Amino acid sequence: MDGLVKRIEKAQPFFRKVATNQYLRAIRDGFIALMPIIIFSSFFLLIANVPQIWGFVWPKKVATALNLFYNLSMGFLSLMAASTVAKALTGSLNLKLPKTNQIPVAGVQYTAQISFAFVAIDTLLNKGNLYLATDMIGTKGLICAFLVAFIVPNIYYFCFKHNVTITLPDVVPQNIAQAFKNIIPFALATTFFWAFTLIFRALTNMNLAAWIIKSLTPLFTAADGYVGLAIIYGAMAFFWFIGIQGPSIVEPAVTAIYLTNVEANLRAFNSGNIQGANHILSQGIQMFVATLGGTGATLVVTFMFAFLSKSKQLKAVGRASTIPVIFGVNEPILFGAPLILNPIFFIPFIFAPILNVWIFKIFVDVLHMPSFIYNLPWTTPPTLGLWMGTGFNILALLLVIDSLLYYPFFKAYDASMLAQEEKKEELEEKDDKKSVVTSAEPKFNESEIPLGKTKDQQALNVLVLCAGGGTSGILAKSLNKLAKEDKLPLNAAAAAFGSHHDLISGMDVVILAPQMDTMKDELAKECKQNNARMITTTGKQYIYMTQHANECLKLLINDINK
16 A cells, blocks of 8 residues: 555655646636525525425525526526636736736636627627526536636737737726727737637527536546546546545536536425436535545545544643534545555545545435525535435434444554554653643733834734635634734735635735645746735644644734844
């Protein structure tokens, strides 16, 4: 097993390159911006449809009003995704251009939306009235939206890089000159998609978005099978095992399928065809079944560490990780145990998510239970998420299966760590080192924070970035608590990587969590452009700082004073 892990480690550079692909990042970052729409609109669906589980049906007017919110938000999701994904990609492309020649983000966004409308919306003129068929601008048109969002920013990038613009005399006001500078890339992009859709519709008799869905239907079906599910969720766990944030690689490739499947399940469920709500791939499957307690299905092994471990170190790590892991934040156990690149846990870490999904699929296929019909926040505890998303709960069975899989490997690792601790204690006794000297955590006062080197010279502003905003929120909260208790001029904010672009300009220091280490090169460029310092951390160092804010502040002060 050690040899296998070493061979896997050698492939890390390739996988890191995949993880930093700007198009995958654009999809991920674009969807982070859309999460409020996806999550909040689903609450209206929950209110409208969950009572049906107990036989209660809302009056027709009430149900229509509740569903109206969902239809007019999620019903335009692809149109909005074309905008947010294009914005995210533009941010990456702007890092390659001089500060004085930046692509206008707003211009790219509305150009992407207009271009997407050309290839996704069918029109009908009847008695002077123009009707728009909006079926493909909801979840069904996402893949088409991604393609548009990839092409439009590149057209703008080409024009700005090679100065293919309308240049006005210097006496013309800057805002007017900028508007004229945008005309050529806007014209090229929209004319391209206008001409393309005319030719494409003439050849296929359908729009591009509908054609993509029709062409990819066999692939969607295959991905929903046992082999496809094993590849998808096994890959997520595998990438995390080698230290690369797995969902950041795999999730962009399946996001469109996720949302399309949930909508199809909901339509079948609402029509009374519960057996038809059988599409497995969904956000709910990822968050509440495959990654039960975080990638690797680490909920049970965390509690094993906390309450069954004989090793003092593993028991301490487990107890510190129990609350976060209940809400799907498992970085403390991944880096603290560690589970990442730990040969002992390779098998359960990869195969527990696969078994969980297969068991869920058996319940759907054989017992005709509905699959996920709602999208819920990823921090929803599994007990609630599984039940609220499907109407039934097999959490107890999944926990038993995961326990049986993890337990022998946990016992082996616990015995190994216990032996190491006992040997260390014996050596200390021989060397008369029974007394343990502990150094107090460093204390700081206001004068020690170099305010003269901060942007506003009033407070040290820190941004903590991680994959989903979980552990970064813990560290930021810890720093803010320290600042409040000791009355320090320190402000900390947390964000998921990709949702930080509007925050970074006001920050003095950005701390990058180890799970996003693959993004450090791009973040370094962004920090340089915004005159902010970047600090990277190791796994154990990062987790330690979430519990010891003084150590984090010490790191910040030392870095600024370099």
